[in-house]
Amino acid sequence: MIKTALCTGCCFGLNFLAIAQNKADSIKSRELKEVVVTGKTGLDSINESKPLSSIDEHLQKLSNVNLIKRGGYAWEPTINNMATERISVTIDGMKIFCACTDRMDPVTSYVEILNLDNIHVGSGLAGNLHSTNSIGGGLDLKLQKAGFHAQKLNVTLNSAYETNGNYRIIGSGLAYSSLKFYTNAGIFYRKSDDYKAGDNSTVNFSQFEKLNMFTNFGYRLSAQKSIEGTVIYDVASNVGYPALTMDVKSAKGLITSLSYRQENISEVFFNWETKLYFNNIIHVMDDTKRPNVAMHMDMPGKSRTGGYYSTLNGRLGKHNFVISHDSYYNQSSAEMTMYPKDAANKPMFMYTWPDIRTFNTGLTLDDRYIIDLKNTLQLTTKTSFQRDGVESTFGYNTLQMYYPDMTQYQNRGLWSVSGKYTHYLQDIQLKAGVGYGTRAPSPTEAYGFYLYNSFDNYEYIGDPQLKNESSVEGNIAFALTKPTYSISLDGSYFYFSNYIIGKPNTSLSTMTIGASGVKVYQNLNHATIFNANLNTKYIFLKYFHWLNHLGYSQGQDNKNNPLPLIAPFSYSTSLDYVNKKFSAGVDLQGATKQVNYSAEYGEDLTPAYFIVNTSVGYDFIFGHVAPTVKIGIENVLDRKYSTYADWNNIPRKGRNVYINLKINL
Amino acid sequence: MKLKKKYKSIFFAILGLTILLTSCNKDDVKEVTAADEVVGLQKIDTLIKGNYTFYIYKKDTGNLVVGYNEVYIQLKNNVTGKYVEDATLSWKPLMHMTSMSHACPYSTINKVADTKTLYKGYFIFIMASSDMEYWEVTYDYTSGKDTLAEVTNRPTVVQSTGKIRYKSFKGVDNTSYFLALVNPTSPKVGTNDITAYLYKKVDMLTFSPAQNYTVEIDPRMPDMDNHTSPSNVNLTYDSTTGLYKGKLNLTMTGYWKINLIVRDASNTIQKGDSITSTTTASSIYFELEF
Ligand SMILES: [Cu+2]
Ligand SMILES: [Cu+2]
Numbered sequence: 001m002i003k004t005a006l007c008t009g010c011c012f013g014l015n016f017l018a019i020a021q022n023k024a025d026s027i028k029s030r031e032l033k034e035v036v037v038t039g040k041t042g043l044d045s046i047n048e049s050k051p052l053s054s055i056d057e058h059l060q061k062l063s064n065v066n067l068i069k070r071g072g073y074a075w076e077p078t079i080n081n082m083a084t085e086r087i088s089v090t091i092d093g094m095k096i097f098c099a100c101t102d103r104m105d106p107v108t109s110y111v112e113i114l115n116l117d118n119i120h121v122g123s124g125l126a127g128n129l130h131s132t133n134s135i136g137g138g139l140d141l142k143l144q145k146a147g148f149h150a151q152k153l154n155v156t157l158n159s160a161y162e163t164n165g166n167y168r169i170i171g172s173g174l175a176y177s178s179l180k181f182y183t184n185a186g187i188f189y190r191k192s193d194d195y196k197a198g199d200n201s202t203v204n205f206s207q208f209e210k211l212n213m214f215t216n217f218g219y220r221l222s223a224q225k226s227i228e229g230t231v232i233y234d235v236a237s238n239v240g241y242p243a244l245t246m247d248v249k250s251a252k253g254l255i256t257s258l259s260y261r262q263e264n265i266s267e268v269f270f271n272w273e274t275k276l277y278f279n280n281i282i283h284v285m286d287d288t289k290r291p292n293v294a295m296h297m298d299m300p301g302k303s304r305t306g307g308y309y310s311t312l313n314g315r316l317g318k319h320n321f322v323i324s325h326d327s328y329y330n331q332s333s334a335e336m337t338m339y340p341k342d343a344a345n346k347p348m349f350m351y352t353w354p355d356i357r358t359f360n361t362g363l364t365l366d367d368r369y370i371i372d373l374k375n376t377l378q379l380t381t382k383t384s385f386q387r388d389g390v391e392s393t394f395g396y397n398t399l400q401m402y403y404p405d406m407t408q409y410q411n412r413g414l415w416s417v418s419g420k421y422t423h424y425l426q427d428i429q430l431k432a433g434v435g436y437g438t439r440a441p442s443p444t445e446a447y448g449f450y451l452y453n454s455f456d457n458y459e460y461i462g463d464p465q466l467k468n469e470s471s472v473e474g475n476i477a478f479a480l481t482k483p484t485y486s487i488s489l490d491g492s493y494f495y496f497s498n499y500i501i502g503k504p505n506t507s508l509s510t511m512t513i514g515a516s517g518v519k520v521y522q523n524l525n526h527a528t529i530f531n532a533n534l535n536t537k538y539i540f541l542k543y544f545h546w547l548n549h550l551g552y553s554q555g556q557d558n559k560n561n562p563l564p565l566i567a568p569f570s571y572s573t574s575l576d577y578v579n580k581k582f583s584a585g586v587d588l589q590g591a592t593k594q595v596n597y598s599a600e601y602g603e604d605l606t607p608a609y610f611i612v613n614t615s616v617g618y619d620f621i622f623g624h625v626a627p628t629v630k631i632g633i634e635n636v637l638d639r640k641y642s643t644y645a646d647w648n649n650i651p652r653k654g655r656n657v658y659i660n661l662k663i664n665l
Numbered sequence: 666m667k668l669k670k671k672y673k674s675i676f677f678a679i680l681g682l683t684i685l686l687t688s689c690n691k692d693d694v695k696e697v698t699a700a701d702e703v704v705g706l707q708k709i710d711t712l713i714k715g716n717y718t719f720y721i722y723k724k725d726t727g728n729l730v731v732g733y734n735e736v737y738i739q740l741k742n743n744v745t746g747k748y749v750e751d752a753t754l755s756w757k758p759l760m761h762m763t764s765m766s767h768a769c770p771y772s773t774i775n776k777v778a779d780t781k782t783l784y785k786g787y788f789i790f791i792m793a794s795s796d797m798e799y800w801e802v803t804y805d806y807t808s809g810k811d812t813l814a815e816v817t818n819r820p821t822v823v824q825s826t827g828k829i830r831y832k833s834f835k836g837v838d839n840t841s842y843f844l845a846l847v848n849p850t851s852p853k854v855g856t857n858d859i860t861a862y863l864y865k866k867v868d869m870l871t872f873s874p875a876q877n878y879t880v881e882i883d884p885r886m887p888d889m890d891n892h893t894s895p896s897n898v899n900l901t902y903d904s905t906t907g908l909y910k911g912k913l914n915l916t917m918t919g920y921w922k923i924n925l926i927v928r929d930a931s932n933t934i935q936k937g938d939s940i941t942s943t944t945t946a947s948s949i950y951f952e953l954e955f
Contacts, residue, residue: 397855
């Protein structure tokens with residue numbers, strides 16, 4: 001089974017990004033970097049058609065990444081068609097867990113594009129050294145660091161306006177560096193009204209507002225030693241979720257870290273970083289603005305995580321290795337108070353996340369062995385111990401009704417190992433990897449209680465006695481890079497055992513008025529996910545860049561029925577003209593109809609669609625002020641469409657004209 | 666040498682005694698008084714007859730109600746001023762109506778475990794009292810064949826304004842049944858022990874426990890689309906206590922309707938309905954709200 005898939009995988013390739021090709025010489029940079037450059041101070045603004053777009057919009061451009069949309073804000077990223085419970089999202093290596101039982105607040109929603117230097121996207125089991133419990137891959141949001149350099153101060157002002165939704169963006173960033181001290185600071189504000197779909201109809205409850213404050217600093221203790229710290233405070237308020245039955249009153253995230261770095265410790269060890277971090281997320285939902293609410297509910301949630309990691313980088317002969325130890329402790333708690341229509345009756349209270357505690361500690365070993373100039377072998381392994389359970393006696397009593405012999409806490413051992421072989425042959429790069437990994441059930445899968453899923457109209461109950469999910473992964477990639485053109489193909493195949501998914505239990509009774517039934521998370525004997533991408537790039541007439549992408553995915557359960565939220569065949573093509581300070585582009589994106597949809601999980605046949613976007617940009621210079629202006633039109637044809645990843649088929653934005661302005665002071 | 670040894674032994678004897686006394690002091694338990702044993706109970710009546718005083722208590726404030734009532738008694742010897750610790754007590758409730766009189770289900774009176782002076786029993790009143798029609802309870806203290814004291818009172822019995830914890834009904838066998846919920850009194854989310862008494866009327870003055878029946882429970886939340894909980898255990902008869910015992914699962918706080926079906930020993934439904942999409946409640950049910 002695996003073998004055949006690997007063979008099919010040969011025909012497809014790895015995603016290819018512009019930055020990889022520039023320095024094609026050294027072995028190090030010849031590696032295909034699965035990295036996006038984002039709103040950095042020294043942002044390559046010529047190549048960014050819409051620099052102030054949200055992190056979500058940036059992520060959307062990556063071929064392994066998709067975004068599940070429940071509204072205009074806080075889209076949930078997926079990697080290799082796997083969502084939150086199967087991927088890892090970290091901020092500078094820090095673990096953060098969402099506080100919403102309904103997935104309204106992916107980790108990516110707590111940072112701003114201006115906070116970031118880049119986003120590291122890792123595909124599959126070897127995706128991210130800091131990841132835990134991930135199979136599909138990892139996103140590491142790398143924060144901006146001005147660094148210890150010659151003294152320099154850089155202040156930017158950013159502003160943007162978008163016609164669709166009357167979307168206003170304003171922000172300012174500061175970067176100061178010196179040999180002894182550096183700091184970054186930024187404040188960013190976004191506000192949008194309801195957006196309009198293609199037929200000019202307003203998508204109600206799609207408004208949002210977000211304020212983000214960020215600071216980063218570093219202080220050099222000696223030539224080799226330094227300390228660094230980060231504080232991010234992010235508040236989203238009055239966020240509508242048109243695809244859900246509730247909105248968000250406020251989602252607050254406080255993210256802090258302090259780390260100690262030591263460089264050039266010895267011949268072998270060249271870098272050692274130890275970071276302590278703490279973050280606190282408070283999420284308050286709101287249904288008071290919705291008409292015809294059958295029952296008013298209060299649903300607050302919180303998630304607090306404290307942890308540390310200590311990572312040592314070294315080089316011994318042809319081995320580049322990383323040793324990392326990390327631990328974290330998370331508290332996830334969410335409750336629900338329901339107010340009956342008959343006000344004489346008392347409010348009804350229950351925990352949806354019964355004060356779930358997770359302690360995890362693990363050791364990661366990674367070695368990149370450069371066999372010779374043409375061959376590299378990378379081996380990564382992570383072993384971790386996890387103890388999780390429900391601290392609330394109330395919640396424990398609740399779950400015991402369903403699982404009489406459950407224990408309040410339980411221990412799990414988790415393990416992953418992967419290997420990747422890379423071969424270079426002149427302009428050609430070949431990669432092949434295999435891996436095996438496990439993940440513990442997520443808090444929702446293990447301990448969630450009556451979580452209503454508006455997509456399939458079922459209520460979900462966790463099972464504390466679930467087995468760990470495991471997966472065998474095989475991946476293969478081929479890339480050919482020439483000065484004027486490049487082509488790459490990649491494919492990955494995951495064979496899951498004990499795949500965790502909810503299945504109906506007809507003996508259980510619903511709670512939500514009108515719900516179809518109750519699903520309980522179970523271990524399916526097996527499931528498979530296959531992804532493939534083809535990317536091409538062609539540069540002609542010196543200034544023209546023509547990029548194409550084709551993507552194909554397939555997911556099947558143990559009965560060969562389609563898994564939910566698997567992307568259909570998708571394509572994009574773009575033509576850009578880039579000439580020094582002037583840039584212009586047009587692109588077309590689309591997907592075929594979603595044939596392999598999962599009716600069992602609430603999906604229906606999503607029709608084919610395509611949209612056209614255009615943009616122009618120019619860098620002005622007025623004295624020492626250098627404004628960059630980008631103007632563009634998205635969905636030029638004003639198509640009304642929704643994709644497979646739009647929760648309950650809410651339509652996406654119709655025609656949108658934007659202007660982005662950036663001034664370097 | 667000898668003297669020294671003697672002193673030595675005296676020294677140790679004193680030391681030993683000191684330790685003994687100190688430890689005795691430490692373990693000294695404050696004696697439980699009769700007053701301590703009724704802490705938390707509400708006195709509802711004081712009945713003096715001859716050398717004896719009956720103190721009647723119940724757990725909560727307010728009147729006795731139609732349905733299950735737990736009643737506590739202390740008996741004082743007015744001559745000695747002491748509480749009687751080994752009394753044989755009995756009682757008899759009778760309702761005087763304008764045209765007739767009748768009794769109700771009630772228990773014997775027993776000593777409360779781990780107390781010296783406290784006695785306990787229950788009534789399941791089946792009607793409320795009024796100006797014209799009243800309940801009379803006769804309390805008896807006997808020793809062998811001798812009645813040492815006999816007193817009566819006329820407690821006010823009201824229809825409970827709270828949630829339904831008592832139901833009387835006529836079974837398909839044309840017998841009158843009386844079903845009273847005992848526990849839970851303070852329900853919690855999770856698994857609760859549920860207990861109830863089921864009596865049937867033999868004649869106006871005789872009510873006997875219905876034995877080996879089954880009381881099926883189906884807890885529902887009418888506010889939540891008639892949501893129910895899993896793994897409830899129907900109530901079955903416990904011959905040692907006379908109680909019906911089962912397990913009741915409640916998934917959240919709020920208002921619960923515990924729908925009931927009473928089956929007799931031969932499994933025939935005497936009263937009650939199964940809950941379906943069209944039958945949202947049984948003809949007999951208890952209510953809980955917390
Ligand atoms: Cu939420
Ligand atoms: Cu009467």
